[in-house]
Amino acid sequence: MTDSGGATPRVEMRGIVKRFGQFEALSGVDLALRAGEVHALLGENGAGKTTLMKVLGGLHEPDEGEIVVAGEPVKLRSARRAAQYGIGMVHQHFCLVKRFTVAANLQIGAARASRVSDSVSNAVELGERYGMKLDPAARIADLSVGEQQAVEILRALGRGAEILILDEPTAVLTPQESERLFTMLREFADAGKAVVLISHKLREVTGHADRVTIMRRGAVVARRLAGECAERELAQLMIGTGIEDLPLQTGSPFKAGSSEPQLACAGLSVTHADGRLALDDLSLRIGSGEIVGVAGVAGNGQRELAEALTGLRPAAAGTIHAGDRDLSGGGPLDFIGAGVGHVPEDRNRTAVAPGAPIWRNAVLKRYRTRPVARGWRVDSSAAQKFAEQLCDVAQLSTRDVHRRIRNLSGGNAQRLVLRREIDCSSRALIAAYPARGLDVGAAHQVKKAMLEAREAGIGILLISEDLDEILELSDRIVVLYEGRIVSEFTRENVDRDQLGLSMGGAAVR
Numbered sequence: 166m167t168d169s170g171g172a173t174p175r176v177e178m179r180g181i182v183k184r185f186g187q188f189e190a191l192s193g194v195d196l197a198l199r200a201g202e203v204h205a206l207l208g209e210n211g212a213g214k215t216t217l218m219k220v221l222g223g224l225h226e227p228d229e230g231e232i233v234v235a236g237e238p239v240k241l242r243s244a245r246r247a248a249q250y251g252i253g254m255v256h257q258h259f260c261l262v263k264r265f266t267v268a269a270n271l272q273i274g275a276a277r278a279s280r281v282s283d284s285v286s287n288a289v290e291l292g293e294r295y296g297m298k299l300d301p302a303a304r305i306a307d308l309s310v311g312e313q314q315a316v317e318i319l320r321a322l323g324r325g326a327e328i329l330i331l332d333e334p335t336a337v338l339t340p341q342e343s344e345r346l347f348t349m350l351r352e353f354a355d356a357g358k359a360v361v362l363i364s365h366k367l368r369e370v371t372g373h374a375d376r377v378t379i380m381r382r383g384a385v386v387a388r389r390l391a392g393e394c395a396e397r398e399l400a401q402l403m404i405g406t407g408i409e410d411l412p413l414q415t416g417s418p419f420k421a422g423s424s425e426p427q428l429a430c431a432g433l434s435v436t437h438a439d440g441r442l443a444l445d446d447l448s449l450r451i452g453s454g455e456i457v458g459v460a461g462v463a464g465n466g467q468r469e470l471a472e473a474l475t476g477l478r479p480a481a482a483g484t485i486h487a488g489d490r491d492l493s494g495g496g497p498l499d500f501i502g503a504g505v506g507h508v509p510e511d512r513n514r515t516a517v518a519p520g521a522p523i524w525r526n527a528v529l530k531r532y533r534t535r536p537v538a539r540g541w542r543v544d545s546s547a548a549q550k551f552a553e554q555l556c557d558v559a560q561l562s563t564r565d566v567h568r569r570i571r572n573l574s575g576g577n578a579q580r581l582v583l584r585r586e587i588d589c590s591s592r593a594l595i596a597a598y599p600a601r602g603l604d605v606g607a608a609h610q611v612k613k614a615m616l617e618a619r620e621a622g623i624g625i626l627l628i629s630e631d632l633d634e635i636l637e638l639s640d641r642i643v644v645l646y647e648g649r650i651v652s653e654f655t656r657e658n659v660d661r662d663q664l665g666l667s668m669g670g671a672a673v674r
C-alpha cells in the first residue's frame with residue numbers, strides 16, 4: 166500500500182524490506198511523514214513497527230527500498246548518521262547511564278566538538294521551551310521514569326531532531342505525565358516538525374495523533390485520519406478479525422471471607438536503602454479464586470510490594486504466609502516452591518535472560534521439576550517440547566524455540582513470560598502491569614488467562630495503573646498510597662471517582 170497524497174513529506178520511506186535470516190520482518194513498507202504531524206504507528210505484537218522505526222533511526226540497514234529526506238535519497242547507516250538528518254529515536258528501554266548526572270548523559274552522543282556546558286545549556290533551554298524542567302546536576306537514578314524519559318527526549322532534541330520517534334512512550338508513565346508528554350509533542354509538531362508515535366493504546370492514538378498507519382505481519386494494511394476513526398475499527402484493522410466482546414468477567418463472584426487465603430501478609434514493612442519506608446505496616450490477604458486489584462500511581466510502593474511478596478526484597482517487619490506455609494524471611498526459591506508466580510514490572514531486566522534461547526527462558530522455573538528435570542540435569546529435548554507447547558498457548562508468532570529472546574518483539578517476549586508465570590503459579594500470581602505493551606488481541610488473551618487461573622482457585626494480585634483493567638478484572642480493589650493501603654472497594658461498591666481521588670491521596674469515605 167503506497168502512502169501518497171497531501172503535502173510534500175519531510176521524510177519518506179519507500180518499499181522498505183528487512184529480513185532477519187530467512188524471516189522477512191518488513192515486506193515493502195511505504196511511510197511518509199509530513200511536517201506538523203503526529204503520526205501513529207499501530208499494529209499487533211510483532212507486526213514490524215519497531216523494526217521499521219529502527220530502519221529510520223539508522224539502527225537497521227534495509228535490504229531493499231529507499232529513504233528520502235527533504236527530497237534527497239539518503240543512506241542511514243548509524244544512529245549518528247540518522248541524527249545528522251534530524252531523526253531522533255526515544256527507545257522503549259532508556260539508554261541512560263543511571264549513575265551519571267543529567268548533564269553527563271546529555272553530553273553522551275552530543276556532537277563531538279561541542280563543549281559539555283554548551284550541550285547542557287542547549288538542552289536546558291530546549292526543555293524550558295517545551296515545558297520540561299530538569300536539574301542538570303541530578304543523578305539519573307534519582308529521577309522518576311517520566312523525568313528519565315524527558316532526558317532521553319531532550320538528548321534527541323539537543324542533537325537537532327526534527328523527526329522524533331517514540332516507541333510506546335506512555336507505557337511507563339502516569340496519566341498526568343502522559344498528558345504532559347502529549348502537550349509537548351503537539352508543540353513540537355506545531356513548530357513544523359514531525360512525531361512518530363508507536364502505541365498500543367487506541368485512545369491515545371485517536372486522541373493525540375493526526376494520521377495513523379496500521380501494520381500487520383510486516384506490511385501496511387491501512388492508513389486513516391486518526392480523529393475520524395473509532396477505536397473499535399482500529400482494533401479490527403490491527404488484528405484482522407473482530408475481537409471478542411467485553412466484558413470478560415465470566416467466573417463466579419468471589420464471596421469475601423469464604424475461602425482460605427492463598428497468600429497473606431501482615432504488618433509488612435519494607436525500607437529503601439536510605440532507610441525511608443517503602444511499605445508501612447501493610448496487611449493484605451488474597452483469597453483462593455480472588456483477583457485483588459492494587460490501584461495507585463506508580464512509585465507508591467507497588468514494586469516493593471510485588472518484590473516482598475515474591476521473596477525478592479527482604480521485609481524489615483511483618484509476616485508472609487502462603488496457605489499455612491510461613492514464608493517470612495524466605496527467598497525467591499521458597500516462593501517459587503510454594504507456587505507463587507511473578508510477572509515483574511521490568512520484564513526485560515528481571516524476568517528473562519535476553520541472550521538465551523526461548524526454550525531456556527521457558528523452563529527457568531521448571532528446571533527442578535519433571536519432565537524437564539532428569540535428576541540434577543535438564544532434559545533438553547523435554548524442555549524444548551515443553552517450550553514449544555508454551556509458545557502455542559502464548560500464541561507466539563514463532564515456534565522456533567532456539568531463537569534468542571532478544572530477537573523477539575517486545576510483546577511476544579511478554580506473552581511468553583506471562584504464560585510461563587501463570588503456568589507455574591499453583592497458589593498465587595503477582596502480576597504487575599500484565600497487559601502493558603500488548604496489542605488489544607493479546608491483552609484480551611492475557612485477561613482471559615488470568616480469569617481462568619482465578620477459576621482454578623489461584624489468588625491473583627493485579628498491580629496496575631489502568632483503572633479500566635482493574636475495574637474489569639478485580640473482585641476487590643485496594644488503593645496503595647505512600648506505602649499504605651488507604652482504601653478498599655469491593656466489586657459491588659466500587660466508585661470510579663472515589664477510586665481516582667484515593668489514588669491521589671485524598672481521604673475517601
Ligand SMILES: Nc1ncnc2c1ncn2[C@@H]1O[C@H](COP(=O)(O)OP(=O)(O)OP(=O)(O)O)[C@@H](O)[C@H]1O
Nearest residue numbers: 185190210211212213214215216572573574575576
Ligand atoms: N534482531 C532481530 N533478529 C531476528 N528477528 C527479529 C529481530 N528484531 C525483530 N525481529 C522479528 O521481527 C518481527 C517484528 O518485530 P518488531 O519488534 O518490529 O515488532 P513490533 O511491531 O514492534 O512488536 P511489539 O508491539 O511486540 O513491540 C518479530 O517477529 C521479531 O521477532
